[in-house]
Amino acid sequence: MSVDVLAVLGGRPAFDEPLHVGRPNLGDRNKLFVRMNRLLDNNWLTNRGPFVQELEQRIAETAGVKHCIAMCNGTIALEIAIRAAGLRDEVIVPSYTFIATAHALQWQEITPVFCDIDPTTHNIDPDRVEELITPRTTALIGVHLWGRPCDVGRLAEIAARRRLALLFDAAHAFGCSHRGRMIGGFGLAEIFSFHATKFLNTFEGGAVVTNDDDLAGRIRLMKNFGFAGYDNVVYVGTNGKMTEVAAAMGLTNLESMGAFVAANRSNYKDYRRRLEGCSGISVIEYDDRERCNYQYVVVEVDEEGAGLGRDELVGVLHAENVLARRYFYPGCHRMEPYRSFFPHSRLLLTETERLARRVLLLPTGVSVGPSQVKDVCTIIENALSAAPAVRASLSNRAAEATVAQ
Numbered sequence: 578m579s580v581d582v583l584a585v586l587g588g589r590p591a592f593d594e595p596l597h598v599g600r601p602n603l604g605d606r607n608k609l610f611v612r613m614n615r616l617l618d619n620n621w622l623t624n625r626g627p628f629v630q631e632l633e634q635r636i637a638e639t640a641g642v643k644h645c646i647a648m649c650n651g652t653i654a655l656e657i658a659i660r661a662a663g664l665r666d667e668v669i670v671p672s673y674t675f676i677a678t679a680h681a682l683q684w685q686e687i688t689p690v691f692c693d694i695d696p697t698t699h700n701i702d703p704d705r706v707e708e709l710i711t712p713r714t715t716a717l718i719g720v721h722l723w724g725r726p727c728d729v730g731r732l733a734e735i736a737a738r739r740r741l742a743l744l745f746d747a748a749h750a751f752g753c754s755h756r757g758r759m760i761g762g763f764g765l766a767e768i769f770s771f772h773a774t775k776f777l778n779t780f781e782g783g784a785v786v787t788n789d790d791d792l793a794g795r796i797r798l799m800k801n802f803g804f805a806g807y808d809n810v811v812y813v814g815t816n817g818k819m820t821e822v823a824a825a826m827g828l829t830n831l832e833s834m835g836a837f838v839a840a841n842r843s844n845y846k847d848y849r850r851r852l853e854g855c856s857g858i859s860v861i862e863y864d865d866r867e868r869c870n871y872q873y874v875v876v877e878v879d880e881e882g883a884g885l886g887r888d889e890l891v892g893v894l895h896a897e898n899v900l901a902r903r904y905f906y907p908g909c910h911r912m913e914p915y916r917s918f919f920p921h922s923r924l925l926l927t928e929t930e931r932l933a934r935r936v937l938l939l940p941t942g943v944s945v946g947p948s949q950v951k952d953v954c955t956i957i958e959n960a961l962s963a964a965p966a967v968r969a970s971l972s973n974r975a976a977e978a979t980v981a982q
């Protein structure tokens with residue numbers, strides 16, 4: 578492996594195999610196999626079997642909440658929570674999030690009204706929420722992006738004063754805390770994703786957590802077609818159930834949570850230390866006084882300081898087989914159907930627009946080690962120090978690609 582001559586300048590790619598963002602964190606496979614044998618012996622594959630019940634209990638304990646309802650994925654968990662909480666008409670959400678946050682509303686014909694973010698936290702900016710509230714607004718949904726908590730206190734204050742429901746999309750934030758309290762118990766309900774790329778995975782999966790008994794009861798019915806018992810349907814419902822095999826994976830991975838945090842934390846600290854001196858490059862901060870899962874190494878690229886833009890750096894890294902990603906680009910408001918609904922929303926979302934042009938995610942997780950982090954950082958340093966040559970080479974390549982088409 579060589580990082581001496583950049584691949585965009587004619588060298589060999591630094592990595593033979595692609596280095597991905599979001600490779601799964603995997604626990605002890607022997608323990609998973611033991612559970613798989615047990616679930617086959619049980620002959621109970623779904624419909625809230627023993628593994629799902631155990632996982633729900635463990636997640637509720639970890640998040641410090643009364644109820645956890647496990648689901649087949651985070652998007653369905655969001656949709657069901659939104660419906661069970663009675664949201665309708667308009668709901669205020671950040672645009673700088675995964676598209677599922679907006680789609681979970683639009684899917685049920687609720688209009689997502691996009692709010693700008695605070696550039697320091699990347700989360701919904703409470704100062705910008707109130708100007709978006711109309712007589713049709715029924716709720717606010719905050720997203721704890723990268724596992725960093727929203728300004729929960731201010732959002733709760735606005736929601737209470739304006740009589741709005743408050744939910745949190747906590748897809749990134751399992752295992753994180755805010756002011757010493759675990760994410761999960763804030764607002765009316767919070768939603769986790771256990772997708773393969775998330776800190777804790779169940780292959781695919783998600784959960785709603787809440788301290789509200791009535792809401793939990795409704796959600797349990799809704800995720801099981803509205804069945805309140807044999808032959809008795811009391812609501813319109815859907816199929817949001819988690820399978821036993823998914824729960825077995827979740828329980829196995831939960832046992833390795835400490836190791837996942839340790840690996841992520843060490844990669845994150847390493848990236849920060851190594852990239853500290855790179856002008857125009859900043860790695861976002863996590864609050865070490867809180868519980869963090871450190872699942873995302875998020876870099877902001879300031880083109881002026883770095884000499885290269887974020888997309889140029891992506892080009893450099895991809896040429897080296899480092900599949901760094903720009904996340905949540907270009908923002909929900911620039912994707913359909915929202916782009917057509919609100920063609921001018923970018924004028925109100927200046928911080929979202931700016932951040933979407935700057936963010937770059939670097940590979941981390943249990944499958945990434947110190948030598949890979951070191952090489953990725955060396956590539957970035959080398960690219961910045963040869964910025965004019967890199968820029969020229971990338972633009973030649975782009976021109977050649979256009980001619981070849």
Ligand SMILES: Cc1ncc(COP(=O)(O)O)c(C=O)c1O
Binds near residue numbers: 650746749
């Ligand atoms: C912020 C956010 N919300 C919702 C989701 C949807 O979760 P899932 O993929 O489990 O449906 C994701 C991730 O995929 C996400 O990143």
